[in-house]
Amino acid sequence: xxVDFSKxxxxxxxxxxxxxxxxxxxxxxxxxVHFSGVHECEILGYLQRMDFFKACGVExxxxxxxxxxxxxxxxVCMVTQPIDEMGADVAGCLAPGGEDYEHPMSGLFDTIxxxxxxxxxxxxxxxxxxxxxAAQVNRQEGMIKMxxxxxxxxxxxxxxxxxxxxxxxxxHAEAIAKALEPRISCKAGEPNEGVGxxxxxxxxxxxxxWLLVVSGNGVxxxxxxxxxxxxxxxxxxxxxxxxxxxxxxETAASHYADxxxxxxxxxxxxxxxxxxxxxxx
Amino acid sequence: xxxxxxxxxAEDCGSFLxxxxxxxxxxxxxxDPYLSFCEKVTLDFSGVRTAxxxxxxxxxxxxxxxxxxxxxxxxxxxxxxxxxAVLVESAIELGIRKSGGRITA
Numbered sequence: 477x478x479v480d481f482s483k484x485x486x487x488x489x490x491x492x493x494x495x496x497x498x499x500x501x502x503x504x505x506x507x508x509v510h511f512s513g514v515h516e517c518e519i520l521g522y523l524q525r526m527d528f529f530k531a532c533g534v535e536x537x538x539x540x541x542x543x544x545x546x547x548x549x550x551x552v553c554m555v556t557q558p559i560d561e562m563g564a565d566v567a568g569c570l571a572p573g574g575e576d577y578e579h580p581m582s583g584l585f586d587t588i589x590x591x592x593x594x595x596x597x598x599x600x601x602x603x604x605x606x607x608x609x610a611a612q613v614n615r616q617e618g619m620i621k622m623x624x625x626x627x628x629x630x631x632x633x634x635x636x637x638x639x640x641x642x643x644x645x646x647x648h649a650e651a652i653a654k655a656l657e658p659r660i661s662c663k664a665g666e667p668n669e670g671v672g673x674x675x676x677x678x679x680x681x682x683x684x685x686w687l688l689v690v691s692g693n694g695v696x697x698x699x700x701x702x703x704x705x706x707x708x709x710x711x712x713x714x715x716x717x718x719x720x721x722x723x724x725x726e727t728a729a730s731h732y733a734d735x736x737x738x739x740x741x742x743x744x745x746x747x748x749x750x751x752x753x754x755x756x757x
Numbered sequence: 758x759x760x761x762x763x764x765x766x767a768e769d770c771g772s773f774l775x776x777x778x779x780x781x782x783x784x785x786x787x788x789d790p791y792l793s794f795c796e797k798v799t800l801d802f803s804g805v806r807t808a809x810x811x812x813x814x815x816x817x818x819x820x821x822x823x824x825x826x827x828x829x830x831x832x833x834x835x836x837x838x839x840x841x842a843v844l845v846e847s848a849i850e851l852g853i854r855k856s857g858g859r860i861t862a
Contacts, residue, residue: 558776559775560771560773560774560775560776560779561773563773563775563809564773575806577806586807589773589775589807589809590807590809593775593776593809593811594809594811597775597776597777597809597811671851672809672810672811675810732840733838733839733840733843736840736843736844737843740843745851746843746846746847746850747850750846750850751846752829752846752849752850752853753829753832753842753845753846753849754832754833754834755833755837755842756833756835757836
C-alpha cells in the first residue's frame with residue numbers, strides 16, 4: 477500500500493484523520509504501508525505540525541519551529557484518553573479562555589466540547605476500532621472545522637451487530653441517515669440513549685454549519701442552507717469505519733444553551749413548557 | 758439519620774461531565790441507594806462547567822425509569838447553568854417516556 481503525497485497541496489482535518497485511521501487499520505491488517513513523495517509535498521510542514529506522521533507512527537525530522545497551536549488548530553490526537561479530558565483539551569485549544577464561564581469564548585468552548593465528546597463517545601462505544609480527532613480555526617472565514625474518524629465496523633454493521641431488523645436490508649447511506657434520527661442507537665439501554673449524533677447534527681444545522689458523515693460507501697452531506705443529501709462514494713470506493721466532519725461559524729457557536737434547547741426541541745427530545753425539575757440556584 | 762442527602766457532582770465527578778458510563782456507575786453508587794429512605798436528594802451541579810447528553814441521560818433518566826415519576830418530588834437539581842438545566846429537563850422527559858409515563862406538554 478503506497479500513499480503518494482507529492483501532489484498534495486491542501487488538506488482539511490477530515491482528510492487527515494480519515495487517512496490516519498486508515499493507515500492504522502492497514503498496519504493492523506499487517507499490510508505494508510509506504511509513504512512516497514513526502515519531501516516533494518508542498519504542505520509537508522503543515523502535516524508535520526498537525527502531527528499526522530506522528531499519529532501514523534512515522535518519525536521525521538522537522539525543519540521549522542513549533543509555535544503554540546492554541547487558538548489556531550488541534551493536532552491529530554487519538555480518541556483513547558478519558559473523553560471528558562479530551563473534550564476539555566480540544567475546546568480549550570480552539571476557544572482559549574472559554575474554560576471560564578464568563579469569558580466571551582465560553583459558548584464556543586461549550587459547543588466544541590459537546591460535539592466532540594458526543595461523537596467521541598460513539599467511537600468508543602460502537603466502532604470497535606481506533607479513532608482520531610483534529611480541528612482547525614479559519615480566522616479569515618471565521619469558521620471552525622472539526623473531524624473525527626475511526627477505523628471500526630461502520631454504522632451499518634454496528635446496527636446489524638445488534639440485529640436491528642431494518643438494518644438487514646438497507647444501504648450504508650440509509651444507515652447513516654437512520655443514525656441521525658433520535659433514539660436510534662446501536663446499543664440499546666443504559667448508558668446509551670441514541671441521541672448523540674442526532675443532537676450534533678441538529679446543533680450544526682442550527683448554527684448554519686456543514687456536516688459530512690461517511691461510513692462504508694455511504695455519504696451524508698448536510699449543507700448550510702439546511703438541505704441534506706445521501707450519496708454513495710464514487711467508483712466503488714469504501715471507507716472502513718466512520719468519518720464525522722463539520723464546520724460552523726465561530727460566532728454562531730456563542731449561543732450554546734439556546735442552540736442546545738432548540739436542537740432538543742427539534743429532535744422531539746424536549747417539549748417547551750414541560751419543565752418538571754425542581755431547580756435551585 | 759438525616760432524611761436529606763446531597764451529592765456534589767463537581768467534587769465527585771469533575772467539572773466536565775461527558776462520559777455516560779461514569780454517570781451510570783455514579784448513580785448506582787451515590788444516588789440510587791438513598792432514594793428509598795431519603796425525603797430529599799439534592800444533585801448539586803455547582804462548579805460543573807459543562808456536560809453532555811450522554812452523561813446527563815445516564816445520570817437522570819435512569820432514576821425515573823427505576824423509581825418512577827414520583828422520584829421527581831424528591832430530586833432537587835441545584836446550581837445548574839442554563840445549558841445544564843436544558844440537559845436535566847430533557848433527561849427527565851426521556852426518563853418519563855422510558856418509565857411509561859405520559860410526557861406532559
